[in-house]
Structures are given as C-alpha cells and as structure tokens.
Amino acid sequence: MSNDLSAKERLAIDRVHMPELAPEVRSRNFEEVNQGLSLDDAIQEAKRCLQCKHRPCVEGCPVGVSIPEFIDALAAEQLPESAAILQGDNALPAVCGRVCPQESQCEARCVRGVKGESVAIGYLERFVADWAMKNREKLRATQLPSKSGKKVAIVGCGPAGLTAAGELARHGHGVTIFEALHDTGGVLRYGIPEFRLPKEIIDVEVSRLLDMGVEIECNVIIGKTLTLDQLRGEFDAVFISNGAGLPAMLNIPGENLKGVYSANEFLTRVNLMEAGRNPDSPTPIIKGRQVAVIGGGNTAMDCVRTARRLGAERAMIIYRRSEAEMPARVEEIKHAKEEGVEFIMLTAPLEILGTEDGWVAALRCQRMELGPPDDSGRRKPVPVEGSEYEIPVEVVANAVGTRANPLLTATAPELALNKWGNIVSDENGATNLPGVFAGGDIVRGGATVILAMGDGKSAAASIDNYLKEKAS
Numbered sequence: 239m240s241n242d243l244s245a246k247e248r249l250a251i252d253r254v255h256m257p258e259l260a261p262e263v264r265s266r267n268f269e270e271v272n273q274g275l276s277l278d279d280a281i282q283e284a285k286r287c288l289q290c291k292h293r294p295c296v297e298g299c300p301v302g303v304s305i306p307e308f309i310d311a312l313a314a315e316q317l318p319e320s321a322a323i324l325q326g327d328n329a330l331p332a333v334c335g336r337v338c339p340q341e342s343q344c345e346a347r348c349v350r351g352v353k354g355e356s357v358a359i360g361y362l363e364r365f366v367a368d369w370a371m372k373n374r375e376k377l378r379a380t381q382l383p384s385k386s387g388k389k390v391a392i393v394g395c396g397p398a399g400l401t402a403a404g405e406l407a408r409h410g411h412g413v414t415i416f417e418a419l420h421d422t423g424g425v426l427r428y429g430i431p432e433f434r435l436p437k438e439i440i441d442v443e444v445s446r447l448l449d450m451g452v453e454i455e456c457n458v459i460i461g462k463t464l465t466l467d468q469l470r471g472e473f474d475a476v477f478i479s480n481g482a483g484l485p486a487m488l489n490i491p492g493e494n495l496k497g498v499y500s501a502n503e504f505l506t507r508v509n510l511m512e513a514g515r516n517p518d519s520p521t522p523i524i525k526g527r528q529v530a531v532i533g534g535g536n537t538a539m540d541c542v543r544t545a546r547r548l549g550a551e552r553a554m555i556i557y558r559r560s561e562a563e564m565p566a567r568v569e570e571i572k573h574a575k576e577e578g579v580e581f582i583m584l585t586a587p588l589e590i591l592g593t594e595d596g597w598v599a600a601l602r603c604q605r606m607e608l609g610p611p612d613d614s615g616r617r618k619p620v621p622v623e624g625s626e627y628e629i630p631v632e633v634v635a636n637a638v639g640t641r642a643n644p645l646l647t648a649t650a651p652e653l654a655l656n657k658w659g660n661i662v663s664d665e666n667g668a669t670n671l672p673g674v675f676a677g678g679d680i681v682r683g684g685a686t687v688i689l690a691m692g693d694g695k696s697a698a699a700s701i702d703n704y705l706k707e708k709a710s
Contacts, residue, residue: 243285245288248285248286248287248288249286249288249350249354251282251283251285251286252355253283253286253354253355253356253357253358254275254279254280254282254283254358254361256272256273256274256275256358256361257272257273257274257275258271258272258273258573259271259273261573261576261577261578264433264577265543265546265547265577265578266547267433267547268431268432268433268515268547269432269433270432270433270434270436271433271434271573272336272364274364274365274368275361275362275364275365280312280361280362280365280366281312281313281315283357283358283361283362284309284310284312284313284357284362285313286350286357287306287309287310287313287350287357288349288350289306289310290306290349293305293306294347294348294349295344295345295347295348295357295359296344297347298343298344298345298346298347299343299344299688300343300688300689300691300692301327301328301334301401301688301691301692301695302327302695303324303327303328303331303344303363304323304324304326304327305344305359307323308320308321308323308324308362308363308366309357309359309362311323312362312365312366317366317369317370317373317376318373318376318377318378320366321366321367321369321370321373321377322377322378324363324366324367324370325367325370325377325380325446328363328691329400329401329403329404329405329443329446329447329691329694329695330397330400330401330426330443330691331363331364331366331367331370332364332367332368332371332439332442332443333397333426333435333439333440333443333687334360334363334367334687334688334691335360335361335362335363335364335365335366335367335368336360336364336434336435336439337426337430337434337435337687338360338686338687338688339567339686339688340359340360340363341356341360341567341568341569343688344359344360345357345358345359345360371439371442380408380449380450382407382408382410382450382451383408383409383410384410385410385412386409386410386411386412386705386709387412388411388412388474388475388705388709389411389412389413389414389472389473389474390406390411390412390413390414390473390474390475390476390477390701390705391414391416391469391472391473391475391476391477392413392414392415392416392476392477392479393415393416393460393469393476393477393478393479393480393646394415394416394417394418394424394478394479394480394481394678394680395415395416395417395419395422395423395424395444395454395456396423396424396425396426396479396480396481396678396690397424397425397426397678397687397688397690397691397694398477398479398481398677398678398679398690398691398693398694398697399415399417399424399477399479399678399694400415400422400423400424400443400444400447400691400694401690401691401694401695401698402477402479402677402694402695402697402698402701403415403447403452403694404446404447404450404452405694405695405698405699405702406698406701406702407447407450407451407452408450409698409702411701411702411705412451412453413451413452413453414452414453414454414455414473415452415453415454415455416455416458416460416464416469417454417455417456417457417458418456418457418458418459418460418480419456419457419510420456420457421456421510422440422441422444422454422456423437423440423444424481425481425679425687426440426687427440427509427510428502428505428506428509428510429502429505429506429509429537429540430505430509430540430687431505431508431509431540431543431544431547432509433543433547434540459645460478460480460645460646461645461646461647461648461649461650462645465649465650466478466646466649466650466653466674467649467650470671470673470674474673474705474708475673475674475675475701475704475705476673476674476675477667477675477676477677477694477697477698477701478646478661478669478674478675478676478677478680479676479677479678479680479690479693479694480643480646480680481640481643481678481679481680481690482640482641482642482643482660482679482680482682482683482684483502483640483643484640484641484642484643484644485500485501485502485503485636485639485640485641486636486638486639486640486641487636488532488587488636488638490587490588490589490590491589491590492589492590492591492592492598493590493636495590495592495596495597495598496524496592496596496597496598497524497526497597497598497632497633497634498590498598498633498634498635498636499633499634499635499636500635500636501531501533501537501538501540501541501635501636501637502640504523504541504544504635505537505540505541505544507521507522507523508523508544508548514548515548523548524632524633525548525549525550525633526545526550526598526631526632526633527549527550527551527552527632528550528551528552528554528629528630528631528632528633529542529545529550529552529553529554529631529632529633529634529635530554530556530587530601530629530631530633530634530635531545531553531554531555531556531634531635531637532556532557532587532634532635532636532637532638533555533556533557533636533637533638533639534555534557534559534563534564534565534566535564535565535566535637535639536565536566536567536570537637537684538555538557538566538635538637539555539566539567539570539571539573539574540570541635541637542554542555542574542579542635543570543573543574543577543579545633545635546577546578546579550633552580553578553579553580554579554580554581554582554629554631555574555579555580555581555582556582556585556586556587556601556603556629557581557582557583557584557585558584558585558586558606558619559583559584559606559608559616559617559619560583560584560608561581561583563608563616563617582603582629584605584606584607584608584619585603585604585605585606586603586604586606586619586621587601587602587603587634588602588603588604588626589601589602590602590634591628597632598631598632598633598634599630599631599632600628600629600630600631601628601629601631601634602626602627602628603626603627603628603629604621604622604625604626604627605621605622605625605627606619606620606621606622607619607620607622608620639683639684640679640683640684641658641659641683642655642658642659642660642661642679642680642683644659647659647661650671652670652671653669653670653671653674654669654670658683660680660681660682660683661676661680661681662681663675663676663677663681665696666696666697666699666700667681667693667696667697667700667701668700668704673704673708675697675700675701675704676697677690677693677694677696677697678690678693678694681693
C-alpha cells in the first residue's frame with residue numbers, strides 16, 4: 239500500500255518521540271504520562287517500516303499481531319483498514335500499546351534496530367487503537383459466525399481471560415467470564431496505575447467484547463461461590479486465568495507492622511478503590527512522607543510512582559542488585575527518575591523497625607555487591623559484611639513478586655500443580671483434566687500482560703479444536 243517510498247527514503251526518517259506530561263506536573267496527579275502521537279507523526283513513523291518480507295517483528299509478538307500490515311495501512315492513511323487488522327489479531331490493542339514491553343519483543347526484532355532505532359511499533363499500536371475507539375462508526379462491523387451451541391467458562395477477567403473470550407466469541411462459542419472482583423480487567427484495573435493505563439481504556443476494550451456477546455459475571459469467586467466441578471458440569475470447556483494474586487513475602491521481621499503493604503494491596507486500594515485519590519472513597523490508605531518500595535520490576539515502579547503522587551516527599555526504590563539488572567522497563571525507570579523517585583541500589587532489607595504502638599519507623603538494610611550469575615542469569619547479590627544501616631520510612635511496599643492464589647486449586651485436588659502451586663498445562667494450555675485449560679500467571683507465575691494474552695489466544699485456539707473434536 240505504501241510502496242511509494244524507497245528503502246533509502248524510509249531509512250532517512252528519524253524515529254518519532256512520544257509527547258509526555260512534564261515531570262513536575264505529572265508527579266502530583268494521575269493523568270496519563272504519555273500523551274499519544276499526532277496523526278502526522280504516526281503516519282511519518284509508519285513510513286519508517288521497511289516492510290521486511292520475513293517479518294521478524296511478528297515472531298517477537300506473543301499474540302502474533304500482523305505488524306507490517308497494520309503499519310502499512312496506517313502509512314497509506316487507511317486507518318479503518320489498519321484498525322481492522324490490529325483488532326482482528328489483538329483483543330486489547332489500546333492496552334498493549336501502553337503497557338507491553340515492545341522494546342524487548344517486537345521492536346527488539348525490528349531490522350531497523352540493527353543500525354539505529356527500531357520502528358516505534360508500540361506507539362503506532364496505541365495510536366491506531368485509540369483512533370479506532372474514537373471512530374467506531376468508521377469501522378467495519380465484526381462479522382461473527384453462527385452460534386456453535388457450545389459454552390465456555392473463563393475464570394478471571396484479566397488479560398488472558400479477556401483475550402481468550404474475544405477469540406472464542408469469534409468462533410461462535412458462548413462465553414461467560416467469572417470475575418472475583420467487582421469490576422472488570424483484573425490486573426489491568428487493580429495493578430496498573432491510571433497514569434500508565436487509564437481506566438476508560440479498559441472499559442472500552444471490555445465493551446467491544448460485550449458487543450460480541452461475551453457475558454461477564456463479577457463478584458464470583460471460583461473456589462468459594464462456585465467450584466471448578468460445577469463449572470465443568472455446566473460448560474463444555476473451562477479456561478482458568480485467575481492470575482497469581484498471592485503476594486510473595488519478604489520473610490523479614492516487622493512485616494506485620496502498620497504501614498507495610500504488599501504491592502497488590504497498595505495498588506488495588508489506589509487503583510480499584512480510589513483510596514487516597516477520591517475523598518469519598520471508603521477505603522483508606524496511609525500516605526507516608528517517606529515511602530520505601532522493595533523490588534525492581536514494573537510493579538515496584540508502579541508502587542513508587544503512585545506513592546509520589548499521593549504526596550510522598552521521599553519515594554524510594556530499594557533493590558538488591560544494580561540498575562543494569564532491574565527487570566522494569568527502561569521507560570518506567572526513566573519516568574520514575576524524572577518524577578523525583580530515589581533509587582537505592584545494591585541494598586537488601588533486613589528488618590522493618592517499628593514504634594512502640596506498632597507503626598513503621600525505619601527500614602534496616604544491608605549493602606550488597608554483585609557476585610557470579612544465579613539461575614536467572616543475573617549476577618547474584620552478596621551481602622557486604624558490617625554494612626548495615628537504617629533508612630527512616632513511614633510506609634513500606636513489598637513488590638518482590640506474587641504466587642498462585644490457592645482458592646481455586648484447593649477445591650480441585652485432582653488438578654495437577656507444580657511445586658509453586660501453579661497449574662500445570664501443556665503447550666496448548668490443556669491441563670490434566672479433560673476440557674480444562676489454563677494460562678497466564680496462574681501457569682507462568684508473575685509475568686507480563688502480553689504473555690498472558692498470548693496464553694489466552696493460544697488456549698482459545700486449543701479450546702476451539704477441543705470443542706470441534708468433541709462434537710464430531
């Protein structure tokens with residue numbers, strides 16, 4: 239479509255920069271930091287794509303988006319076609335355009351990145367998805383197949399469950415999602431702050447699934463309200479995607495002091511319950527002037543940047559390795575630094591110290607140095623003897639990871655689990671129970687949104703095959 243430019247002309251175009259709210263403004267509000275590209279910038283960036291025949295970027299995408307095709311349509315200013323391609327491959331494109339680590343996936347495979355900067359695939363995905371949300375009347379209607387008569391239950395309304403729901407609806411199956419919380423989105427809503435992923439984006443993406451006939455029942459806890467056996471009796475197949483919502487503990491003294499939060503609790507209170515943001519919220523949260531967040535991933539960045547927006551004068555990341563080993567996205571680290579977050583590297587917490595009446599007062603730490611690589615491939619932190627010291631704090635957030643929540647699996651003893659309590663499934667998402675599939679963090683442990691979506695998409699294909707074989 240956009241073959242009017244030569245490769246040389248494409249290579250001469252510089253990568254676009256994402257407009258951002260100024261740090262001094264955004265660090266005190268919850269408005270979205272990245273402001274999105276203009277139409278002209280998006281088209282110009284799309285023209286940087288070399289339209290490689292072997293399409294390595296697609297191989298780097300866990301949900302297999304037809305990246306060259308949607309970018310080519312955008313470059314040709316055929317936005318309805320670009321949106322149709324993108325939405326046909328991805329149930330949550332506006333979400334992925336904001337929170338996916340494109341720099342380590344599709345953009346990492348981009349040929350342009352070999353000698354320069356890769357195409358800004360994530361920015362373009364966000365642009366096209368946002369355009370589609372604002373111009374729904376210009377999109378061609380999704381043609382759904384006739385009803386198959388088969389019913390699928392999905393446990394969890396997070397990225398894996400939502401993706402599987404969209405794919406299964408496209409195959410004509412009846413889909414019901416059961417969500418434990420009172421609203422949709424799972425980790426997208428409770429775990430990712432508004433300044434990275436506005437809630438209305440989730441609402442619009444979910445509404446597209448509702449338009450396709452997907453049903454969602456909130457406030458239903460599988461393992462309490464209903465059992466897995468009950469779902470298996472009522473539905474033709476079940477997809478379990480309830481995430482890994484149980485926090486991994488620090489296992490240090492003082493974890494039970496007032497003012498200590500798990501990252502899940504801290505973010506859920508602020509994101510889902512509007513604690514500290516809405517004066518009418520019945521859910522309280524402690525607003526510390528000095529806040530320490532322990533961990534180095536994206537969740538830790540979300541916590542510390544949220545604390546800063548809640549008024550923390552000193553918001554700190556405590557991480558036992560160096561910045562080079564941090565798993566958080568480079569963009570998130572950059573934004574946190576710009577917003578005044580303090581990074582205390584090569585430091586491990588030993589104990590949370592408290593006042594006589596049980597409130598957090600300080601974090602006792604020990605300096606570390608890096609030794610040889612461990613099983614993760616990162617250099618292992620080794621304590622420096624005699625280097626203990628204290629950091630005054632009022633709030634501590636533990637963001638070192640999550641584990642599988644046993645609520646569902648405890649009521650299904652026949653379901654195979656690994657030693658960490660995660661559900662065991664094969665490459666197609668099938669568990670040891672006929673008709674029961676699983677994907678996302680309940681299988682992987684804590685991982686990224688896009689990997690969970692990839693699981694949802696592949697499991698949906700497997701469920702579709704299973705239902706067809708069952709019917710034949």
